[in-house]
Amino acid sequence: MSLLTTTDHLIAEESTVACPERAFELVYQRPQTLVDTNMHYCPGCAHSLMHKLIMEVVDELGIQETTVGVAPVGCSVFAYDYMDIDMQQAPHGRACAVATGIKRLMPDHYVFTYQGDGDLAAIGIAETLHAINRGENILIVFMNNAVYGMTSGQMAPTTLMGMKTTTSPGGRTVSYHGSPIKMAELIAPLDGAVYVTRQSVYNANAVRKTKKALLNAFKFQQQHQGTSFIEIIGNCPSNWRMTPLEANKFIEEEMLKTYPLGDIKTPGALSVK
Amino acid sequence: MNEVKLMKGNEAMAEAAIRAGCDAYFGYPITPQSEVLEYLAREMPKHNRVVMQAESELASINMVYGAAGAGFRTMTSSSSPGISLMLEGISYMAGAEVPCLIVNVNRAGPGLGTIQPGQGDYFQATKGGGHGDYRLIVLAPNSVQEMADFVYLGFDLAEKYRNPVMILSDGAIGQMMEKVQFPDYTIPLADKSWATTGKPTSRKRNYITSLHIQPEKMEEHNHHLEEKFNRMRNEEVRYEEVNTEDADYLLVSYGLTARICQKAMDLAREKGMKVGLFRPITLFPFPYQRLKELAGNMKMMMSVELNSGQMVEDVRLATEGKVPVTFYGRMGGMIPTPEEIVQQLENRIYVTTNNN
Numbered sequence: 001m002s003l004l005t006t007t008d009h010l011i012a013e014e015s016t017v018a019c020p021e022r023a024f025e026l027v028y029q030r031p032q033t034l035v036d037t038n039m040h041y042c043p044g045c046a047h048s049l050m051h052k053l054i055m056e057v058v059d060e061l062g063i064q065e066t067t068v069g070v071a072p073v074g075c076s077v078f079a080y081d082y083m084d085i086d087m088q089q090a091p092h093g094r095a096c097a098v099a100t101g102i103k104r105l106m107p108d109h110y111v112f113t114y115q116g117d118g119d120l121a122a123i124g125i126a127e128t129l130h131a132i133n134r135g136e137n138i139l140i141v142f143m144n145n146a147v148y149g150m151t152s153g154q155m156a157p158t159t160l161m162g163m164k165t166t167t168s169p170g171g172r173t174v175s176y177h178g179s180p181i182k183m184a185e186l187i188a189p190l191d192g193a194v195y196v197t198r199q200s201v202y203n204a205n206a207v208r209k210t211k212k213a214l215l216n217a218f219k220f221q222q223q224h225q226g227t228s229f230i231e232i233i234g235n236c237p238s239n240w241r242m243t244p245l246e247a248n249k250f251i252e253e254e255m256l257k258t259y260p261l262g263d264i265k266t267p268g269a270l271s272v273k
Numbered sequence: 274m275n276e277v278k279l280m281k282g283n284e285a286m287a288e289a290a291i292r293a294g295c296d297a298y299f300g301y302p303i304t305p306q307s308e309v310l311e312y313l314a315r316e317m318p319k320h321n322r323v324v325m326q327a328e329s330e331l332a333s334i335n336m337v338y339g340a341a342g343a344g345f346r347t348m349t350s351s352s353s354p355g356i357s358l359m360l361e362g363i364s365y366m367a368g369a370e371v372p373c374l375i376v377n378v379n380r381a382g383p384g385l386g387t388i389q390p391g392q393g394d395y396f397q398a399t400k401g402g403g404h405g406d407y408r409l410i411v412l413a414p415n416s417v418q419e420m421a422d423f424v425y426l427g428f429d430l431a432e433k434y435r436n437p438v439m440i441l442s443d444g445a446i447g448q449m450m451e452k453v454q455f456p457d458y459t460i461p462l463a464d465k466s467w468a469t470t471g472k473p474t475s476r477k478r479n480y481i482t483s484l485h486i487q488p489e490k491m492e493e494h495n496h497h498l499e500e501k502f503n504r505m506r507n508e509e510v511r512y513e514e515v516n517t518e519d520a521d522y523l524l525v526s527y528g529l530t531a532r533i534c535q536k537a538m539d540l541a542r543e544k545g546m547k548v549g550l551f552r553p554i555t556l557f558p559f560p561y562q563r564l565k566e567l568a569g570n571m572k573m574m575m576s577v578e579l580n581s582g583q584m585v586e587d588v589r590l591a592t593e594g595k596v597p598v599t600f601y602g603r604m605g606g607m608i609p610t611p612e613e614i615v616q617q618l619e620n621r622i623y624v625t626t627n628n629n
Contacts, residue, residue: 064472065471068470070339080478086470086471088469088481088482089369089480089481090335090365094331094335094338094362097339098342099339100339101337102339102340102343102469104297104323104340105296106470130332
């Protein structure tokens, strides 16, 4: 299969030598709607994994023809280079307004935004809150890695207390910068929010749960239930000055203290922690 | 169908939008144009169209971006401070080649200014306004009838060029009541194969973006846009001229002040002064060529505006120093009378004659 990577090919060859009677069985492949190209993301970055998961869900639901995505300003501005669906790139922070325009004109299409913490929680918080308050029947994927990635490591509204960034060189303090904003908890009480969950992709189990959350969100959208909001605790190895493994460990040991994982609101059941 | 109605400019514009097949309107209240949103909030649902009051002009223009990007006929309207907020989105749409119709019912500024009419947004409307190299086709109505007519024209031109079009009106034209007739109209066929309607297997994915991170690609895109703006310059210039055949003096004015200048011209002619009127209808593309041709026949031109002198710079560019170009303006929402304009013209004739 041309879909196998170079390494997979070598491993497959070895196994062929060891067990010549075994035929190849395709157990895993790139989603059809994930464009077969190199990504610009840094090694270990959560964006590439999240792109893959969203496209897996689009594949499994067979909704490529009826899905439109909105890319933000930030590292994931090039999402349309990787997702083989129609997409619009929104001005910084305005993804939810752009998505509203698309969805209101095509109410039976699936529309999602993919936004970072600067885009959604800083410059775009008004558009985000109002789209959710209207109960726009869209999915908002909120990538929270506590830092501005593309502009190389400035403080975000979600930066952890004490965390050093290029614009909080002494570390974030309550007295000077205020506390990290917890978007999922903030928006959950809004009537328009139907499904609010915080997930991550720092290990295999978290990845499985995130995919389940994505499937839920698209299902709720199909049922015209309202806004789904999936906050993903991501990483930024480059700007955190960590290796990918250290970054994932940092998520588990530090990020999750401020941003605990789990469902915050499911249809008919609000449980703000 | 073609009965004569008595309507406010803003309402005529809104009604024309429905008749022009506008699929969606997104707006935010601001005086002196809130009637557009109110009218459409009442009427659009009857036609199964989308109308929404957004949380801000930032949101309005980006909802327009989304809906228009999906290939729908979409418009918004606002007044000066609101248009300033929309400039980011307008720049993105021009860059991403998304057609839409934007109406600015110009009020006096700067800042919060006043709710009375103004023409202080001429530079903003005609020279780009937002960041980067782009232009809008800018249509300047001088009557309630043109408020309606330019909605149809505006949508057609937007789709023809895949570029935002602006109707630059003002608080007086928006608020005044006049008779208006709505023409029979059929939407021209426009290529919407670029729209984000969902990707079938039969075509490549469509994406709408103004981002071209490689300088070579960005410049290529800039050249493509410039070629389009040049096509507008060649094909879309519109203007009206009255009594220019024998005129010694030419009043140059657009929108509301052009109407007042028409009366001033009549008064001046009664006094024996040979005065003509030139009214640019497209402020971009500006009728440079025609003004240049007229320059040779005139002793003086006077640009009359509701600002401190903006269009007059284009009149000077057009006439290339061949004729003295003077200016008279009122600001702050104040509107000149025809008599005042004649008086100012006489003063300038006196000065320029004595200087020569």
